[in-house]
Amino acid sequence: MTVRLRFFASLREQLGAEGSLQLPAGSTVAQARDALIAQGEREASALARGKAVRAALNQALCAESAVLQDGDELAFFPPVTGG
Template sequence: MQVNLRFFASLREALGAQRQLELPEGATVAQARQTLIDLGDPYASVLAADRAVRAALNQQVCEGGAILSHGDELAFFPPVTGG
């Protein structure tokens, strides 16, 4: 299946605005992130497990266990603080 990736803020600067990713059926957000990390730099350093990165599936903030479907939009972004 294919999902559409979007990157925001500092991740966008390092990785570009968007790309598509081919994943097996039933893949999770965490598996998508790991697939990108496995591609090597710049993905490996920007999305490393020790980096604070949030995800949104079809514009809803989600956790790593969320299951992806063909055509989904998966966005990665740094945590945001406000005041």
């Protein structure tokens, strides 16, 4: 299946605005993040485990346990703070 990717804020600066990712059917957001981390040093640095990164699936915040479907939009961004 193919998932559309979007990156925001500092992740956008590091990884670009968007892309796509091929994953096995039934993959989770966590598995997508791990697949991105495995792509290279730039992705590993930006999305490393232990870094605060939020995910949104089809424009709704989600847990990393969320299951992806073909054609879904998966966005990653750093936590947002207000003030």
